[in-house]
Amino acid sequence: MTNATLTFPTPSSLGSLDHYIQAVNRFPLLTPEQETALGRDLKRSGDIDAARQLVLSHLRLVVAVSRNYLGYGLPQADLIQEGNVGLMKAVRRFDPERGVRLVSFALHWIRAEMHEYILRNWRLVKIATTKAQRKLFFNLRSLKASTAALSVAEAKAIARDLGVKPEEVVEMEMRLGGHDVALDPTPGDEENFVSPIAYLTDNEDEPAQILEREETARNRARGLSRALAKLDDRSRRIIEARWLREDESTATLQDLANEYGVSAERIRQIESKAMKTMRSQMADVM
Secondary structure, three states: OOHHHOOOOOOOOOOOHHHHHHHHHOOOOOOHHHHHHHHHHHHHHOOHHHHHHHHHOOHHHHHHHHHHHHHHOOOHHHHHHHHHHHHHHHHHHOOHHHOOOHHHHHHHHHHHHHHHHHHHHOOOOOOOOOHHHHHHHHHHHHHOOOOOOOOHHHHHHHHHHHOOOHHHHHHHHHHHHOOOOOOOOOOOOOOOOOOHHHHHOOHHHOHHHHHHHHHHHHHHHHHHHHHHHOOOHHHHHHHHHHHOOOOOOOOOHHHHHHHHOOOHHHHHHHHHHHHHHHHHHOOOOO
16 A cells, blocks of 8 residues: 555645645544445555555544644644555554554654654754754753753653653753754845855765775775785784784884894885785776
8 A cells, every 4th residue: 555546635735725624624533334345445455445444544644643743843734744654554554353442552653753853864964863962852842841951850760751861851951952054045145144055065075985985995905905905914913014004113124123133224125126016906996
């Protein structure tokens, strides 16, 4: 069952959100017996009409859930659309034989889709990436006693209730309380406005370039390891002592000549041959 296989009203198809809400509230609720029968038809034979009736009878539930997330500044119509996707997923997975009403089962899926939509779109930067941050993101506002900044005691109490650290509570409050910064000046204010783009842009730190540099470094490290493995023990020791030490104690030709009891010129020859061998081994990653 996909979006394309079901047809039901959406806020955009009815012209306005108010018209949509009025329309979905007119769809009759199902009795437990009707819901079970439709669920069996869907599970047994993939009856799309049964799925459609299950969805239509619960569209008002999505509207009700969407009202809980209006404080994030996102259009309610978009929240409803996402919630409807969650409702359809719930209907597809609904098992009438478990003895659980669809409304209880669908709540999880509806909220999950709305949560993901909010986290993807609330401001330009994701502010809740860990499990603890998500928990705070969706509960902090309702747990605060007022709009004032949290006291230390209040932060500790909320942290205890949600099973997170007090400092995570304080950090999330700061994120939620932050103001958006305009990227472009408002009309008439161009002369005194310095666009953040002017000082935020850094081509060296673009994600694509960072990934490219990291991948190149990994390839070169692997190539270096393979090349070193092709050398005999003495040649490998000379290359490592001369070129691969991270500190400043690089060995001189004479140091290695004394170590091996040969001339410095002989060490240079061995080094030169080893470098030539390594360059040929690393040609594909240079």
